[in-house]
Amino acid sequence: MITLEHAKEIVAKHITEDHLIKHCYAVCGAMQAMALHFNENPEEWGAIGYLHDIDFEKYPEEHCQHVEELLAPEGISASDIRAIISHGYGLTCDVKPETNLEKSLFTVDELTGIIMATALMRPTGITDLKPKSVNKKFKDKRFAAKCDRDIILQGCDMLGMELSAVISLCIDGMKQYMHELSLEGHSA
Ligand SMILES: [Fe+2]
Structure with missing residues (x-):
């Protein structure tokens, strides 16, 4: 079974951009929470979440087509x-x-x-973020417009x-990595 530690070692070889690493942590945390919801293994689901964009930085135009060649040799x-x-x-x-x-990863x-x-x-980052606030932003299609609402609903x-x-x-899962995500807030 893949561990988060192993996933981090592999990602370190292929992803360098800070915002992409943050995305790895966000999806990792969310997948851990989804695993708990389904009574599955959060370590394994989190590791897969952390790894999921493994070929994106090197092959942005051929995303998902280089996953096997990068991950099969890693076991x-x-x-x-x-x-x-x-x-x-x-x-x-x-x-x-x-x-x-x-389905969860998707x-x-x-x-x-x-x-x-x-x-x-x-100002308080993710620390007291409520689903209702995210729901509101979800409905505002101009906000974070690159995030595909139809995919999420599908x-x-x-x-x-x-x-x-x-x-x-997802909020609960991401909270575990609020420091890695720089979402701990900046209260003055
Ligand atoms: Fe992604």
Whole structure:
């Protein structure tokens, strides 16, 4: 089983940009919370979340198409590689999310972006961020416009979960990494 420590070692070889590393932590935390929700292993789900954009910095135009060549030599299992590739479903590949892990990754990838952007605007960061505030920003399509709302709703549908429930889990999960995400707030 992949551990978060191993995932960090692999990511350190392929991702250098600060905002991308922050995104790794955001998705990692969100996936840990989703794992707990489904009674699955948070270490494993978090590690896969941390790894999910492994080929993005080197191959932004061919995202998800270089996952296997980067991760197979590291001993990552075929099912974990499939899970990572499937987060690009409908965007960069046609590997459909099937398992709860895959559906979760597909959903939280974009959603953590909206949560990050919402928390960044607040003096208290993510510390007391409520799902309601994120919901409001979700509806404002001009806010964090790059985060694809349709993908997130499609993901919630696959999961059979309400958007607000997924938002709530993502906030909880991301809070664990508030320092790595620089979302601990800046109260004067
Ligand atoms: Fe991502």
